[in-house]
Amino acid sequence: MTAATTEPRVLASGTLDGLSALVTGAGSGIGRAVTQRLVQLGAHVTGLGRHEDSLKETGDLLDGPGGYDHRVCDVRDTEAAAAALVEVGESRGLGLLVNNAGGQFFAKALDISVNGWNSVLDLNLTSIFHLTKAAHPYLARTHGSVVNLSLSGVERGGMGMAHSIAARAGVLGLTRTLALEWATDGIRINCVGPGTVLTHALNDEASDHVLGNLVHKATPMQRPTPTADVAELVAFLASPAGALMTGQLLQIDGGAHLGAGLHMLPEAYR
Numbered sequence: 001m002t003a004a005t006t007e008p009r010v011l012a013s014g015t016l017d018g019l020s021a022l023v024t025g026a027g028s029g030i031g032r033a034v035t036q037r038l039v040q041l042g043a044h045v046t047g048l049g050r051h052e053d054s055l056k057e058t059g060d061l062l063d064g065p066g067g068y069d070h071r072v073c074d075v076r077d078t079e080a081a082a083a084a085l086v087e088v089g090e091s092r093g094l095g096l097l098v099n100n101a102g103g104q105f106f107a108k109a110l111d112i113s114v115n116g117w118n119s120v121l122d123l124n125l126t127s128i129f130h131l132t133k134a135a136h137p138y139l140a141r142t143h144g145s146v147v148n149l150s151l152s153g154v155e156r157g158g159m160g161m162a163h164s165i166a167a168r169a170g171v172l173g174l175t176r177t178l179a180l181e182w183a184t185d186g187i188r189i190n191c192v193g194p195g196t197v198l199t200h201a202l203n204d205e206a207s208d209h210v211l212g213n214l215v216h217k218a219t220p221m222q223r224p225t226p227t228a229d230v231a232e233l234v235a236f237l238a239s240p241a242g243a244l245m246t247g248q249l250l251q252i253d254g255g256a257h258l259g260a261g262l263h264m265l266p267e268a269y270r
């Protein structure tokens, strides 16, 4: 199954002129699409990830008036990730942090070891707490924002994803709490919950049969979420049009969170 090619380009060019952004997991999939769109709209993006080659490839694919550089870093090394962010903040300021790096393995809760649990929680929750906290002084200066990549259905549960759902529900709680605590600092923080996005990463994790179930049975609109749609939503939240959006979970999923979603469909992950 291959990704849809829809390219929503709704925001006007120049919308993010001068914005300084940091995107984790910028070397592939959603993170790469977000980086591409932010740069098209005029932002300067620093991409973070563990693999130099894929981060460089993102840079090679960019077209637009903004700028791009990258840092190789594992976000689970919370000190190194915070240091990379501070370097960006000190050198050119920071107006947007996109916590996109994440993922999990699919397993029933009874088959998840303590180590497996911790590795997914470290990646999808703890790293976000540390990086977002490190961003506070810089975002306060710019009245900037944070976008956390979450999951469609995060408020309901997801078969085979106990660790990941628990982590993302934690991120949602963190998001709503920081939206309250940091509102008077002028900082906004939101979650975007994509449905099935046919990135290479998901294709590697799930069979065509599973992907077919996710798209055709678990998604009322019966189509996957294109990376470009997610990217446009992230850009919207970072733009002046999103100036009063904070503490939100925006699910961009063709209705998957409503009830026909994977949480209702045990066979979705088999």
Ligand SMILES: CCCCCCC/C=C/C(=O)SCCNC(=O)CCNC(=O)[C@H](O)C(C)(C)COP(=O)(O)OP(=O)(O)OC[C@H]1O[C@@H](n2cnc3c(N)ncnc32)[C@H](O)[C@@H]1OP(=O)(O)O
Binding pocket: 102, 103, 104, 105, 106, 107, 111, 112, 113, 114, 115, 116, 117, 119, 120, 123, 151, 160, 195, 196, 197, 201, 202, 205, 206, 210, 214, 262, 268, 269
């Ligand atoms: C089918 C439903 C689809 C839902 C819709 C879509 C929702 C979400 C989509 C996406 O997120 S798309 C992106 C998909 N790609 C990924 O998620 C890949 C990312 N995964 C990883 O990077 C790694 O798996 C990890 C989660 C970071 C773990 O990596 P780490 O290097 O820390 O792991 P290990 O050291 O190898 O193992 C740690 C621990 O975990 C246990 N474990 C690993 N895999 C499995 C498994 N498949 N089942 C059970 N347990 C597993 C492993 O055994 C280790 O535990 P111990 O053995 O030491 O106890």
Ligand SMILES: NC(=O)C1=CN([C@@H]2O[C@H](COP(=O)(O)OP(=O)(O)OC[C@H]3O[C@@H](n4cnc5c(N)ncnc54)[C@H](OP(=O)(O)O)[C@@H]3O)[C@@H](O)[C@H]2O)C=CC1
Binding pocket: 024, 025, 026, 027, 028, 029, 030, 031, 048, 049, 050, 051, 054, 073, 074, 075, 076, 100, 101, 102, 103, 104, 123, 149, 150, 151, 152, 193, 194, 195, 196, 197, 198, 199, 200, 201, 202
């Ligand atoms: N695809 C989908 O259907 C959906 C995805 N999501 C979420 O959206 C986000 C992006 O997913 P997607 O683009 O599909 O997946 P990808 O695997 O393509 O993207 C994840 C990116 O994060 C980076 N990354 C992973 N672990 C680390 C780490 N420890 N430190 C730094 N960077 C890391 C990876 O690069 P590298 O390996 O080089 O470090 C990779 O570029 C994830 O959080 C995912 O769970 C949510 C809903 C649905």
